[in-house]
Amino acid sequence: MTNFIPIFPLEIVVYPGEHLNLHIFEERYKQLIAECFKEKKMFGIPPVLKNKIAETGTLVKVTEIVKQYADGKMDVKTEGVSVFRVLEVINSIPAKLYSGAIVKHLPNDEDGISRHTHKIIDGMRQLHRLLNIQKDFNKPDETLKSYDIAHHAALSLEEEYELLCLLREDQRMEYLRRHLQKTIPVVAGIETLKKKIQLNGHFKELKGFDFNFGK
Template identity: 90%
Template structure:
């Protein structure tokens, strides 16, 4: 199915099911949000990559206007709903400050399973341990999906977008598995280097080489 949607391009990737808080301060997006909230319409967030609007984006709905300021600025809560592909960007819309796009709505698999899910979540937890961070997902680890953990797996913006473009859960989990498999040894190496640097100048208890070893 194709249709027209208002768009709010941002330098972020939003996943279906994600809760996203936004502070709205530009006039064009104050208008967009006010209209969408009043008319209970959704809008699209296509990621901006290297100063260009990406082809695949996420349709979001406004769940709450938390605060409205005297000058029209707003704090809002939104939720990612589904994916779309931009067919054509409409830069100028009569009587509107914001832009829009003709989009094709995409079917994505959220209920698929991966046989590696426990290993992938375990690897993410190991990455967090190395980085000294903690993340509570408020659900059991064995029920986590790719969209739950993608933002917490040290992906670059471009890598988060690559994962967004994968429409099957097993493909997304495999992407995360390979990424974590590459990333953890790098982070572990940095941690070892930090410990080595911190030890520099301290008195070290090191065993000397045994010249009689093997004789």
């Protein structure tokens, strides 16, 4: 399906099902949020990468205006809904301050099963232990999907976008598996190096070389 939507480009990647809190202060986006909330319309958040609007983005709905300030600024709650591809950006819309885009809504498998799911979640927990991070997802591990954990797997913005462009759950989980397989040894090595540096100058208990070893 193809249609026109208002857009709010940001230097973030939003995933379907993700809850995102925003502080709205620019006039154009105050108008966009107010209209979308009143008319129960959705808007798009295409990521901004290297100062350019990316081709793939996420359709978002406003779930609550938490606070409206005297100057019109707002604190709002939003939720990611689905993935789209930008066909054409419309910079100027009559009587509107914000921009829009003609987009194609993409079919997306969010319910697929990966045989690596448990390994991926175990790997993510291991990464968090190495980084001294505690993360509670408020749901059982066996129900976690790629979109639940992608922001917590130490992906760069560009990597988060690459994952957004994958439209099958098994592909996204495989992407995360390969990323963790590559990242965990690097982080573990840094932690070992930190411990060596911290021990420098301390009295060390080290076992001497056994000259009789192997005789």
